[in-house]
Amino acid sequence: MAKTVLITDDTAFMRMTLKNVIQKNGYIVVGEAADGEEAVAQYLELRPDLVTMDITMPKMDGITAIKEIMKHDPNAKIIVCSAMGQKPMVIEALNAGAKDFLVKPFDADRVVEALRKAAP
Amino acid sequence: MDTSEFKEIFAAEARDYLQSLNQDLLRLEQAPGNRLILDDMFRAAHSLKGMAATMGFQELSAFTHEMESVLDLLRTGQLAGEQHVVDLLFKSVDVLEEVLEATLAGTAPTSPSQLIKRLKELAGTQGATALGGGELGGLKIDDYDRETIREAYTQGLKAYVVHITLRHNTLLKSVRVFTIFQALESVGTVIKSDPPAHDLEDERFDLDFSLLLLTQERAEGVQSLVEGISEIDGVEVMELALPEPTGQQEAAAALNIEANPVDFLKTAQIQQRTNDKYVRIETERLDKLVNLVGELVISRTQVLEVVKDLKDAEHKGVVSQLDRVTTELQHAAMNLRMVPIRHVFHRFPRMVRDLARASGKEINLEIFGEETELDRSLVNQIGDPLVHLIRNSIDHGIEERSVRIARGKPEVGTIRLGARHEGSHILIEVADDGGGLNVEKIRAKAVERGLIPKEAESLTLDEAVNLLFQPGFSTAGTVTDISGRGVGLDAVKAVVESLSGTIEVESEPEKFLRVIIKLPLTLAIIKALLVVADGETYAIPIQAVRENLQITKSQIKTVQQHNVIVLRNEVLPLYDLAECLGFTPLSMGDDEESLSVIVMEARGQKGAFIVEDLIGQQEIVIKSLGDLIGEVKGVAGAAVLGNGRVALILDNSTLLR
Numbered sequence: 001m002a003k004t005v006l007i008t009d010d011t012a013f014m015r016m017t018l019k020n021v022i023q024k025n026g027y028i029v030v031g032e033a034a035d036g037e038e039a040v041a042q043y044l045e046l047r048p049d050l051v052t053m054d055i056t057m058p059k060m061d062g063i064t065a066i067k068e069i070m071k072h073d074p075n076a077k078i079i080v081c082s083a084m085g086q087k088p089m090v091i092e093a094l095n096a097g098a099k100d101f102l103v104k105p106f107d108a109d110r111v112v113e114a115l116r117k118a119a120p
Numbered sequence: 121m122d123t124s125e126f127k128e129i130f131a132a133e134a135r136d137y138l139q140s141l142n143q144d145l146l147r148l149e150q151a152p153g154n155r156l157i158l159d160d161m162f163r164a165a166h167s168l169k170g171m172a173a174t175m176g177f178q179e180l181s182a183f184t185h186e187m188e189s190v191l192d193l194l195r196t197g198q199l200a201g202e203q204h205v206v207d208l209l210f211k212s213v214d215v216l217e218e219v220l221e222a223t224l225a226g227t228a229p230t231s232p233s234q235l236i237k238r239l240k241e242l243a244g245t246q247g248a249t250a251l252g253g254g255e256l257g258g259l260k261i262d263d264y265d266r267e268t269i270r271e272a273y274t275q276g277l278k279a280y281v282v283h284i285t286l287r288h289n290t291l292l293k294s295v296r297v298f299t300i301f302q303a304l305e306s307v308g309t310v311i312k313s314d315p316p317a318h319d320l321e322d323e324r325f326d327l328d329f330s331l332l333l334l335t336q337e338r339a340e341g342v343q344s345l346v347e348g349i350s351e352i353d354g355v356e357v358m359e360l361a362l363p364e365p366t367g368q369q370e371a372a373a374a375l376n377i378e379a380n381p382v383d384f385l386k387t388a389q390i391q392q393r394t395n396d397k398y399v400r401i402e403t404e405r406l407d408k409l410v411n412l413v414g415e416l417v418i419s420r421t422q423v424l425e426v427v428k429d430l431k432d433a434e435h436k437g438v439v440s441q442l443d444r445v446t447t448e449l450q451h452a453a454m455n456l457r458m459v460p461i462r463h464v465f466h467r468f469p470r471m472v473r474d475l476a477r478a479s480g481k482e483i484n485l486e487i488f489g490e491e492t493e494l495d496r497s498l499v500n501q502i503g504d505p506l507v508h509l510i511r512n513s514i515d516h517g518i519e520e521r522s523v524r525i526a527r528g529k530p531e532v533g534t535i536r537l538g539a540r541h542e543g544s545h546i547l548i549e550v551a552d553d554g555g556g557l558n559v560e561k562i563r564a565k566a567v568e569r570g571l572i573p574k575e576a577e578s579l580t581l582d583e584a585v586n587l588l589f590q591p592g593f594s595t596a597g598t599v600t601d602i603s604g605r606g607v608g609l610d611a612v613k614a615v616v617e618s619l620s621g622t623i624e625v626e627s628e629p630e631k632f633l634r635v636i637i638k639l640p641l642t643l644a645i646i647k648a649l650l651v652v653a654d655g656e657t658y659a660i661p662i663q664a665v666r667e668n669l670q671i672t673k674s675q676i677k678t679v680q681q682h683n684v685i686v687l688r689n690e691v692l693p694l695y696d697l698a699e700c701l702g703f704t705p706l707s708m709g710d711d712e713e714s715l716s717v718i719v720m721e722a723r724g725q726k727g728a729f730i731v732e733d734l735i736g737q738q739e740i741v742i743k744s745l746g747d748l749i750g751e752v753k754g755v756a757g758a759a760v761l762g763n764g765r766v767a768l769i770l771d772n773s774t775l776l777r
Contacts, residue, residue: 082292084291084292087292087294087295090292090295091295091298094295094298094299094302100299100349100350101292101295101299103291103292107289110350110351113350113351114350117348117349117350120348
C-alpha cells in the first residue's frame with residue numbers, strides 16, 4: 001500500500017515543490033503543516049508513515065516538533081529538511097530522532113531515496 | 121622519519137615502475153605466463169608497495185599489496201594468466217597511476233575499493249584478513265588496537281574494517297558521516313577511523329573513509345545497516361581474524377612494510393652511485409639556468425650593439441670571443457632542456473591496444489625515432505594532439521577487417537608513429553594504412569554543415585584538409601567512444617599553432633593517411649619581426665608573418681565599411697596595429713604617402729596591419745609577463761631587446777580574431 005506523508009514547511013512554495021515530487025513517486029501526501037505546532041497536531045491526528053520537517057519555522061521550530069512527535073511515537077519516521085550551513089541544527093535533529101536529512105535545494109532523487117530508506 | 125625530502129625521488133622512481141609495469145603487461149599479453157616478465161612485474165609491485173608504505177602513502181601501498189598478491193599467484197602458477205586477469209591488471213595499473221598522481225599532488229586519492237575487491241577475489245583472500253602490522257583498508261592498527269580487538273574477541277564480539285564511499289554529490293558530508301556513526305554505534309562500537317574522527321567532522325576527506333567496528337553483528341548485518349543509509353555509494357565490510365600473538369612479526373615481515381622502511385631509499389642511493397653517468401636534477405633548477413642564459417644572450421646582444429662601431433681590432437677580438445662562447449653556452453643550455461620524445465610516445469602502445477580492442481580491430485603500432493629530442497615544454501603539450509590523431513586513425517582510418525580483406529590489404533592495420541629532426545624543427549608523424557581521406561564524403565559533410573555552398577565543385581585534397589580542421593567538423597557516421605564528437609582536429613590545430621608549429625596532411629584514398637606535425641625545437645628563443653606602433657616597439661613571431669609591404673593610402677579600399685587591401689587578387693582585411701592595441705591610430709598624410717604593412721596569418725586567416733615602422737628581424741628570448749600581470753589578451757610575453765628596452769610579443773592568433 002502506498003505510504004502516507006506529512007509535509008512541514010513554512011513556505012507554500014516549498015510545500016508545493018515537495019508535494020509534487022512526493023506524489024509523483026507513489027506516495028500519498030495526507031497533510032501539510034506550516035509550522036511545528038501544526039505538524040505535531042496533524043501527526044497525532046493523521047499518523048502518517050513519514051514526515052518531512054523544515055527546521056526554521058514560526059511558532060514552533062522543527063527540532064522542537066521532532067522531539068514532541070518522538071515523545072508520542074518513538075517509531076515516527078521523520079526526515080529533516082535544512083539549508084546548507086545549518087549543520088549543528090541538523091545534527092540536533094538527528095539526535096532528537098530524525099531518520100535522515102535533506103539539503104535544500106531539493107534534488108528529486110534524494111527526496112525519494114530518503115523516503116524509501118526511512119520507511120522501507 | 122621525515123620522508124618529505126624524498127618525495128621527488130620517490131615520484132620519479134614510482135613513475136618508472138609504473139611505466140615498466142605497463143610495458144611488461146604488453147609483453148605478457150604476447151607471451152602469456154612468461155615467468156621472467158611476471159617476476160619482473162612482481163618485483164616492481166613489491167618495490168612500489170615498500171616505497172609507498174615508507175612514505176606513509178597508505179592507499180597506494182594497500183593497493184599495490186593486492187596487485188602483488190595476484191602477481192605472486194600468477195608467477196607461481198597458482199593462477200592462470202587468462203585474458204580477464206590481464207585486463208584486470210591493466211586496469212589496476214591505470215588506477216594505480218591515478219592514485220599515485222593524486223597522492224603526489226596532495227589530494228586525497230579516491231580509494232579504488234572496487235578494484236581492490238576484484239583483486240582480492242582473484243587472489244582468493246576475500247575472507248578474513250589476517251591482522252598483521254601495518255594498515256588495513258587505510259586503517260593503521262597499532263598494538264593498542266590489537267589489544268582492544270583481542271579483548272573484544274574474548275567477549276564474543278567481532279572486529280570489522282568498514283570501508284564506506286559516499287556518493288560524489290553528497291551535501292553536508294560530515295552530517296552524513298554522523299548518521300553512519302549513529303547507525304553503527306547502535307549495534308556496536310567504532311574504535312577508530314581513517315581519516316580520524318575530527319577530520320571527518322571537518323569534512324577533511326574526499327568521499328571514502330574506513331571505520332574499525334566492534335560488534336556482535338554478522339558482516340552481512342553491518343553491510344545492510346550501512347546500505348540502509350542515504351547517499352552511500354559503496355560499503356565494504358572486512359572481518360578481521362583474531363591475531364595470533366606469535367604471528368605478529370611474521371605477518372609484518374610478510375607485508376614487508378615496517379620491517380625495513382629505509383630499504384628503498386638505500387636502493388635509490390645505490391642506484392645513483394652505480395649509475396653516475398646520469399644525474400637527476402630538479403627541473404626548476406634547470407629552468408633557472410636556461411633563464412639566466414637567456415639573460416646572458418640579451419646582454420651579449422646589447423654589448424654587440426654598443427661595440428658595433430668600434431674600430432679597435434683588439435676590442436673587437438675580445439667581443440667576438442664573448443659572442444662565440446655565449447652562443448655555444450646558449451646551445452648547451454638549450455640542449456639540457458631537450459628530452460627524448462619517447463616520454464610522449466610511451467603511453468601510446470597501451471592506448472592503441474585498448475582502443476583497438478574496444479573497436480574490434482586488429483592494429484599494430486610501429487614507433488620510430490623515439491630517441492628524437494625536443495624541448496621539455498613541448499613534450500607536455502604535444503601529447504593531447506597526438507592522442508587525437510591516433511584515436512582518429514583507429515576510429516576512422518583503419519577499416520573493419522572485412523573491408524581490408526576486400527581491398528586486398530593485410531588484415532592487421534598498421535599505425536606508424538614517429539619523429540625526426542629537420543633543421544631546427546622536429547617532425548612528428550602519425551600515419552595509418554587505412555581508408556585515407558574521402559574527399560567526396562568531406563565535401564558532402566561540409567555542404568550539410570553549411571561550411572561550403574551546395575554548388576561547390578569537387579574539392580582538392582588541400583581544401584578538404586582545411587575543412588577537416590575547422591571547428592565542429594566530424595565525418596564520423598556515429599559518435600563513438602573513441603572519437604567523432606566533432607571536436608578534435610580543430611583542437612589539434614590550435615595546439616600546434618600555439619606551439620608555433622604547422623600541420624601537413626598527405627593521403628591517398630583507400631591507401632593511407634599521414635599527418636605531419638612540424639614544431640620548432642624550442643620555444644624559449646624565437647626569431648621575431650620588430651615593428652613600431654604608436655611609438656612602442658613590438659615583436660611578432662616570425663612564423664606568423666607572411667610578408668611585409670609598402671602601400672599608399674590610395675590602395676586602401678572599403679568593403680562593407682571595412683578597410684581592405686587587394687594583394688595578388690586576394691582581399692585582405694586591413695587594420696591599424698596601434699588601434700588594435702587600443703592606442704592612437706597612425707595619422708595618415710596624403711594619398712601618396714607610403715605606409716608599412718605586415719601580413720599575418722593564424723588558423724588559415726590572414727590580415728594586414730598598418731605599422732608605424734619596421735625595425736627588422738631579431739632573435740629574442742621569450743619571458744613571461746610574470747604572475748602579477750598574468751595573461752593579457754593579445755600579448756604572448758615580453759622580450760628584452762638589444763638596446764635594453766622591453767618589447768611586448770604579440771599573439772598573432774588573438775589579433776586576427
